[in-house]
Amino acid sequence: MKLIEHKISRRGLMKGGIAVGTALSIPSVLRAQTSTADARTVRMVIGTLGAFDPVVATSDFTHMHAYAIYDKLFGPDSSFEPHPQMVGNWGVSDDKKTYVFELRDGLGWHDGTPVTAADCVASIRRWGQRAAAGHLLTSRLQDISKKDDRTFIIVLKEPLGALLTILSGPFIMREKDASLSPTEPVTANIGSGPFTFNHALAKPGASFTYDRNEKYVPRNEPADGLAGGKIVKVDRVIWDNGLVADQQTALAALQAGEVDFLLSPPLDLLPVIESDPNIELQVLDKAGQDLFLRMNCLQKPFDNVKARQAMLHLIDQEAMLRAGFGDSKYVKPVTSMFGNETPLANDENTEWYKKGGDPAKAKQLFKEAGYAGEKVVILQSTDWAEASNMSLLLAGTLQKIGVNAELAPSDWSGLVARRDKRVSVEEGGWSIFITGEAEANFPQVATNPILQMNGSKAWYGWPQNDDYEALRAKFVDLETLEERKALARKMQRIWWDYVPQVLLGQYVQPIARRKTLTGIIGFPSYVPFWNMQKSL
Secondary structure (H helix, E strand, C coil): CCCCCCCCCCCCCCCCCCCCHHHHHHCCCCCCCCCCCCCCCEEEEEECCCCCCCCCCHHHHHHCCCCCHHCCCCEECCCCCCCCCCCEEEECCCCCCEEEECCCCCCCCCCCCCHHHHHHHHHHHHHHHHHHHHHHHHHEEEEEEEEEECEEEEEEEECCCCCHHCCCEECCCHHHHHCCCCCCCCCCCCCCEEEECCCCCCCCCCCEEEEEEECCEEEEEEEECCCCCCCCCEEEEEEEECCCCCCCHHHHHHHHHHCCCEECCHHHHHHHHHCCCCCCCCCCCCCCCCEEEEEEECCCCCCCHHHHHHHHHHHHHHHHHHHHHHHCCCCEEECCCCCCCCCCCCCCCCCCCCCCCCCHHHHHHHHHHHCCCCCCCEEEEEHHHHHHHHHHHHHHHHCCCCCCCCEEEEEEHHHHHHCCCCCCCCCCCEEEEEEEEEHCCCCCCCCCHHCHHHHHHHHCCCCCCCHHHHHHHHHHCCHHHHHHHHHHHHHHHHHHHHHEEEEEEEEECCCCEEEEEEECCCCCCCCCCCCCCCCC
16 A cells, blocks of 8 residues: 555644723733743743643643644644645555555654654544544444554554544544543643643642753644644743633733733723733634533433423523623624534524513423522633623523522633532532534534534533434545535534533634734634744
8 A cells, every 4th residue: 555645635633891991900910020021931821721731621722832842743734634744655545444644754742752653543543432434434434453564554444534624633642641540630741742831830720830852853845733833933832821810911911011811802892902002802713603501411300301401492582791701792692503604504493582581481491401599500601701791691590490500610720620520519529511613514414512412422411312413423435515505404402302402602803912912823722822922
């Protein structure tokens, strides 16, 4: 079998009211502690990084950390087409069941040892036990094995046209780390990527530091999305965790030049930012995010479909969006499980949508579900202002129709830890949490874990519907967009009958950056650290 350089053509993977006057008057706590960062250091306020292992944790922040220190076999470009990253050459047999992958030159771990095929095999196997795309691969996999130190082979039981897209999923770790259970977090933070994790300067709760990996060999290609040449143009990136909870202070620090990048500036302060000659707003993710609440389908009351359907009718998207974002031009309602703008968006089974919601219908459905006053615990992320405000409104809306709802406030890392629990609320479990997903990820039916309904293997909430899963399994083998659109309508009908989650609306969030920081790659969900540069 001849190994050749391939151009891949498959679609790729993805997956607070503050008064204006107060923001400018708040003194920056950083001003007394630090001087303006030099031109080779970038300081970023992104979000709370509380977990490091992208197999165990699914948050965007964990994956942004992983993109800095690890590398992937393939990566999606700006059009979501998968392109080789760690792979140099690859080939496929005539029956499309056997793939051979050869690693490119120059790959080395941060500890000085070379990357080997054994590392890749172990990483794929570990990731495959947790990720939705991994489950799909496992279902078709006959064997995956090392041929030699630089080559590994995947043998399938039947062809899988989306294999290269699927291989855009796992971050490649050292074999010793990938040998851990997929539920046991890897803590070494040693990868082969363009940045090294500075363990000596790590200050949990305050900041994490990433240094340019001087030994990293980028591909000889232009950067494109999360693919291409990952050329690092700064010496250091500091991920500031300490300012996440105080947006006013973060903005003041940005204005003072003490930080360079603010991922989520308060929407009601955008006019202030726009008036600052040294700061620029930029939309990196033009498709935006779809917000939704996820229900625990294993526990009362949402183990009953009528209770989940009640939530579908209860939600007033416009009110939720106002609670989270105020009167903003960056938000709008959404009714399709595939978003507003994607090719799969459709209106099948969306008659439930009603401006203002339908509390009376919701109350009736809770009654039909046999609701008997069970406590409904809403996980509230206090360091995500928009979701926190939405959670407050949600609790009040449920209480108005007689549901015993209460909030469980914590930071996002605390929410992530608790949502993994499958026990009752009395034992420390949960009923609802609010989150979001890049809309661009929703057409990735085969690989997006949020779109699974396969019970214990599904994403948080653990919905189960065999008819839906039978349709989802067909998606990966369809060749035309029209076929995929037709199947998407059938899937959406079942989705909104079962109701694993309820949409809250769509928003596009601009970032704020100093004008001296340029070259930031725009991509849904993630902000890569490579390619950007800073001038004085």
